[in-house]
Amino acid sequence: MNRQPGxxxxxxxxxxxxxxIVTYQSSATVEKALAPLRPxxxxxxxxxxxxxxxxxxxxxxxxxxxxxxxxxxxxxxNVGYGRGCNLGWPSSTTPYVLFLNPDAVLDATALQTLxxxxxxxxxxxxxxxxxxxxxxxxxxxxxxxTPKSVIRGRLGLxxxxxxxxxPGSDPFRTNWLSGAVQMVRTELLRDLDGFxxxxxxxxxxxxxxxxxxxxxxxxxxVPQAVGRHAVATSARAAGQRLVNNAIxxxxxxxxxxxxxxxxxxxxxVAAELVDLLASGLRALARLLAGRDRSLRLxxxxxxxxxxxxxxxxxxxxxxxxxxxxxxxxxxxxxxxxEPQLVELLLxxxxxxPPFEIPVSAVEHLRWKMRSDPASRRQQWVTEVDGRIxxxxxxxxxxxxxxxxxxxxxxxxxxxxxxxxxxxxxxxxMLDHVRGTPQHAEFDxxxxxxxxxxxxxxxxxxxxxxxxxxxxxxxxPYRARAIVARRRKRYGGVAPVPLVALKIRVEAxxxxxxxxxxxxxxxxxxxxxxxxxxxxxxxxxxxxxxRAFDFLVVRxxxxxxWRFCDPAAGRFTVRVAEQEGRILGYLVLxxxxxxxxxxxxxxxxxxxxxxxxxxxxxxGLFREARVESVTSWMIARHPYNGxxxxxxxxxxxxxxxxxYRLVSLDSGEVEFLSERDARIHLTQGxxxxx
Numbered sequence: 081m082n083r084q085p086g087x088x089x090x091x092x093x094x095x096x097x098x099x100x101i102v103t104y105q106s107s108a109t110v111e112k113a114l115a116p117l118r119p120x121x122x123x124x125x126x127x128x129x130x131x132x133x134x135x136x137x138x139x140x141x142x143x144x145x146x147x148x149x150x151x152x153x154x155x156x157x158n159v160g161y162g163r164g165c166n167l168g169w170p171s172s173t174t175p176y177v178l179f180l181n182p183d184a185v186l187d188a189t190a191l192q193t194l195x196x197x198x199x200x201x202x203x204x205x206x207x208x209x210x211x212x213x214x215x216x217x218x219x220x221x222x223x224x225x226t227p228k229s230v231i232r233g234r235l236g237l238x239x240x241x242x243x244x245x246x247p248g249s250d251p252f253r254t255n256w257l258s259g260a261v262q263m264v265r266t267e268l269l270r271d272l273d274g275f276x277x278x279x280x281x282x283x284x285x286x287x288x289x290x291x292x293x294x295x296x297x298x299x300x301x302v303p304q305a306v307g308r309h310a311v312a313t314s315a316r317a318a319g320q321r322l323v324n325n326a327i328x329x330x331x332x333x334x335x336x337x338x339x340x341x342x343x344x345x346x347x348x349v350a351a352e353l354v355d356l357l358a359s360g361l362r363a364l365a366r367l368l369a370g371r372d373r374s375l376r377l378x379x380x381x382x383x384x385x386x387x388x389x390x391x392x393x394x395x396x397x398x399x400x401x402x403x404x405x406x407x408x409x410x411x412x413x414x415x416x417x418e419p420q421l422v423e424l425l426l427x428x429x430x431x432x433p434p435f436e437i438p439v440s441a442v443e444h445l446r447w448k449m450r451s452d453p454a455s456r457r458q459q460w461v462t463e464v465d466g467r468i469x470x471x472x473x474x475x476x477x478x479x480x481x482x483x484x485x486x487x488x489x490x491x492x493x494x495x496x497x498x499x500x501x502x503x504x505x506x507x508x509m510l511d512h513v514r515g516t517p518q519h520a521e522f523d524x525x526x527x528x529x530x531x532x533x534x535x536x537x538x539x540x541x542x543x544x545x546x547x548x549x550x551x552x553x554x555x556p557y558r559a560r561a562i563v564a565r566r567r568k569r570y571g572g573v574a575p576v577p578l579v580a581l582k583i584r585v586e587a588x589x590x591x592x593x594x595x596x597x598x599x600x601x602x603x604x605x606x607x608x609x610x611x612x613x614x615x616x617x618x619x620x621x622x623x624x625x626r627a628f629d630f631l632v633v634r635x636x637x638x639x640x641w642r643f644c645d646p647a648a649g650r651f652t653v654r655v656a657e658q659e660g661r662i663l664g665y666l667v668l669x670x671x672x673x674x675x676x677x678x679x680x681x682x683x684x685x686x687x688x689x690x691x692x693x694x695x696x697x698x699g700l701f702r703e704a705r706v707e708s709v710t711s712w713m714i715a716r717h718p719y720n721g722x723x724x725x726x727x728x729x730x731x732x733x734x735x736x737x738x739y740r741l742v743s744l745d746s747g748e749v750e751f752l753s754e755r756d757a758r759i760h761l762t763q764g765x766x767x768x769x
Contacts, residue, residue, distance in 0.1 A: 097126040097195060098172040098266075099180055102164035104133040106182035107142060109310060113180060114146060116187045121149045126191075129168040133158040153499050161259075162275030162284030163391055167498055169274060170427040172266050181260045183310040184211065190305035194263045197251065197302050205268040205297025206289060208257040209305035210245040218245045219309065221301040224255040225286055227339050227351035234358035249303040257299055259285030260309045268297055270431040276341075280388045281330040283338040290342060328382035337387040352385055408505070410512045413461040413471065415450065418442050420468045421461070428495040435769060436671045439647045447647030448492075448767065449473060454638035456521075457492075462509050469497040470505045472513065476522050478633040480625050481748060485633060489522040489742075492767060524749065525740045528766055543738040548716050548757045550735040553728040555675075555698070555709040559583040586729045594724035601691035605658035610665070613639045613653070620662040620683070627684040627718075629751055631760035634681070642764060643667050643678070649769070651678060654696055656689050666693040667764060668700065675701040675709035678764035680719060690722050698726060712763040716756050737761070 099117055103110055110130075120126045128150040130143055134157050143152050153167050169177045176198055180186060190209050198204055211219040222243045223229070243254065262285065272291050275284045289299050339348035413421065422441045425432040437444050449457050455477040462470035473492035478485050496506045527543070528550070559580035613636050621634045643651040649669060656663045664682030668675065677697060682689040701709050711728060712735065713720045739752065751757050763769050 094173075095125060095127045096174050097176050097178055097191065097263075098169065098174045099126055099128045099178045100165055100168035101128070101130045101180050101182055102133065102161050102168065103130060103135060103139050103143070103182045104158055105135050105137045105139060107135070107138040109183040110139060110142060112185050113182050114150070116185065116191075118146070118149055120188060120191075127151070127172075127174065129153065129171070131155060131164040131168045133160070133164055159391065160280035162279045162281075163277045165284075166274045166277060166430070169266070169269055170430050171423055172269075172426075173423060175266055176263055177266055177269060178263045179259065179261070181309060184260050184307055185309075186261055186305075186307040190307055193305035194302055197300065197305075198263060198265070201298070201300065203296070203298045204300045205265050205292045205295075206257060207263045207300045207302050209261055209307045210247040210301070210303040211258060211260055211307050211309040212247070213308075214310050218247065219258050219260070221245050221252075221257055222254040224290065225283070225335075225338070227343050227347040230335075230339075230351040231354045234354050243301075245301055245303055247303050247306045251300055251302045251304070254299050254301050255293060256286060256289060257301065258309075260311075261307055264288075265297075268292055268295075270426070271295065273430045277391045278337060278388055279334050280391075281334065282326060283334040287338055287341070330388070332382045332384065333386055333388045336385060340387075349385065356384060407463075407465050408508075409463045410460060410509050411463070413459045413468075415446070417461060417468060418445050418449070421445060421471055424468055424471060424495050424497060425493065427497055433649075435649060435669075437647070437649050443647050447645060451645070451647070452477075452638070452641050454478065454633075454635055454641070458489075458513070458521075460509055460513055462505050464500065464505075469500045470509055471495055472506075472509060477638075478635075479524070480628075480631050480633055481524075481744075482629050482751075483626075486524060486744065487522040488632070489525040490766075491525075491527040523741075523743045525742060527738050528768070529736045529738075543740045544753070546737040546739065546752050546757065546759065547755045548714050548752075548759055550712050550737050550761060551715050551720070552731045552735060553711045553713050553720070553723050554731045555701075555711075555723075555726065555728045556583050556587060556707075557702075557709075558707045559587075583729075587727065590724060590727070590729045594721060596725055596727065597691070601688055601695050603656075603658075603688055603692055605656045605663055605689065605692070607654055607656050607692060607696045610653040610655045612644050616660075616662050617665075620665075621681075624664075624681050624683050627758065628760040629758045630749075632765050652700070654693060654700075656682070656693055664689040664693055666697050668697050669769060670701070670704050670706060673707050675704065675706040676763060676769055677709065677711040678769055679762045680711070681760065687718065687722060690719055694722060694726055710763070712761065712766075714759045714761055717760065 101110070101113060114128075114130075117126065117128050121128050129152075130146075130150055131153045132140055132143060133155050140154065143150070146152075155164065155167065159167075165179055169179075176195065178186075178191070178194075186209065194207055194209060197207055201207075208221070213219070220243060243252070272288065272295065274288075276287050279287060293299065336348060336352055339351060419442055422432070422445055425445075426441070432441060433444055439447075449459060452475075455475050458474040458476065460472050461468045472494045475490040475492050477488055477490060479488040480486075494506070615636060617634065617636045617639055625631060625633075642648060643653055650671065652668050652670075653665060654668065655665045663686055665679070666677060667679040669678050670676075675697075677694075680690065680693065682693070698709070709728070710731075711723055713723060739749070741749065752759070
């Protein structure tokens with residue numbers, strides 16, 4: 081390819097880079113940051129999203145004048161840097177995202193150098209250019225922040241020095257990169273759910289980089305790409321008092337949260353104490369020497385042993401909102417909408433679907449919405465000026481209630497673009513749906529949630545909660561690994577040893593309450609892997625369903641669609657059969673180090689078959705070296721006690737199971753209010769797996 085220096089590929093059919101800029105009081109610098117990007121956006125070589133944090137200095141006016149080539153997200157309040165980035169990157173369909181401070185400048189040559197480097201290094205998760213400050217001094221890289229480095233630094237001992245980022249030198253791997261300019265793989269952002277939104281400012285890039293390293297990605301400094309960065313201009317423009325170019329209130333809150341999150345409470349508190357003591361002694365020494373002590377005293381004015389405030393839901397608007405003359409349309413969606421729907425789901429959830437699949441997200445959505453042979457879908461979208469900003473998908477399937485088949489409406493995917501959450505679009509869409517003929521095409525509706533607010537709202541709307549709740553049972557194998565991996569991916573500040581000890585104690589108590597079986601379950605049947613369900617499953621279901629008053633109908637077509645289609649995910653079906661007769665089956669899934677029992681059903685009274693299927697599945701899980709196994713099970717289900725005796729413990733995370741009657745008489749489902757209701761429901765009956 082013949083390409084002149086500084087030119088991105090002009091033959092690209094779509095952009096390969098999404099640039100995200102978060103502004104706050106940035107009127108003095110943002111135009112310089114945007115200038116090199118405009119011609120590239122106009123040529124379709126990259127996409128630019130700017131998130132403004134409620135600036136009042138004229139920044140918004142500048143940005144609104146550029147919306148012919150960039151996308152502007154206007155936050156109604158200052159949500160901080162990391163959360164601002166999280167509003168901008170989820171809509172990315174490009175392989176890379178560039179996070180660019182509004183006081184940094186990167187030209188086309190530097191952008192192309194970073195792109196070429198990332199293409200050539202598939203394990204490079206984050207790369208950064210050499211940055212020169214206003215005086216021409218290069219930024220540094222490396223020297224990962226730890227409580228140990230704080231303590232050693234305050235005591236005057238040697239600490240790991242950050243490496244100078246000399247422009248033009250060779251690239252090198254590192255463990256820390258400045259967040260002023262970073263190119264990040266979109267895959268990494270989706271895997272790690274972006275920045276930790278608890279960081280308002282500072283340490284969000286340190287946290288993301290460390291989680292990337294822990295997940296097997298590499299961080300690279302690429303000095304052949306050179307940019308410029310004027311440090312802390314937004315803070316100065318806002319009139320903030322700075323200490324070492326940082327706002328003390330945010331810096332020390334974020335630092336303490338970061339230390340607790342990644343190094344535990346003990347080391348974090350020790351580092352904070354040493355820092356406070358050393359700062360006090362140095363302030364006293366400067367006072368006795370007659371020197372200025374104000375910088376040292378600033379440490380005591382800043383919070384100590386405190387985390388950043390918990391973030392509130394972001395209130396944003398896009399380039400056009402429903403209340404500003406934009407054309408809003410609510411309609412039934414069609415197949416051509418699917419790529420836009422996936423983009424919307426990614427903007428809202430950062431990762432969708434939330435589990436591994438062997439196909440693309442669009443193919444998975446198409447599988448879910450259009451290929452189910454046993455169910456119907458009700459699918460609506462809301463458009464603002466031709467752009468899909470909200471969606472709701474509902475599933476109509478058959479459920480067996482007291483021996484009779486009824487139509488059940490199941491909640492599916494629902495999403496509203498973060499920029500439009502305060503516009504009332506979701507409520508308007510639901511009102512529209514209630515007025516359509518499709519709204520009454522079912523007998524009973526149900527929904528699941530672990531969110532207390534959602535469950536409370538469901539009760540306020542007249543939904544009833546089943547008295548026999550769904551328990552999330554877990555079989556832990558490596559407690560410390562479970563906790564450490566959850567913290568690495570999702571964050572959290574509870575000490576790993578303490579939480580791991582809690583899991584072990586619960587497992588021991590579970591053994592007293594549910595003594596384990598003394599020997600493996602054996603029988604005259606065989607357990608084999610089934611590639612597809614055949615005609616036998618229909619007769620098996622009719623016989624197995626007699627043990628329950630409420631369960632989803634399991635037909636051959638439905639089961640093959642749900643668990644045997646590659647677009648559904650990687651499920652394994654194990655069947656217990658004797659002389660050609662199905663006695664029971666178990667569907668399992670192994671993904672990202674976790675195991676799941678997605679479905680489990682046996683003939684009435686055949687606890688011996690259930691035991692053998694669970695025995696067989698746990699053997700497969702052990703071979704795969706999973707860290708835990710999860711199963712949804714009704715609290716008083718006959719299989720619940722069996723799973724408990726195999727080491728499954730109650731995770732204390734009940735799934736709220738609510739229902740609403742449409743055409744059924746309340747007497748037909750009165751049994752659902754009984755604590756011993758005979759309900760069969762597994763995780764595979766939802767779309768959570």
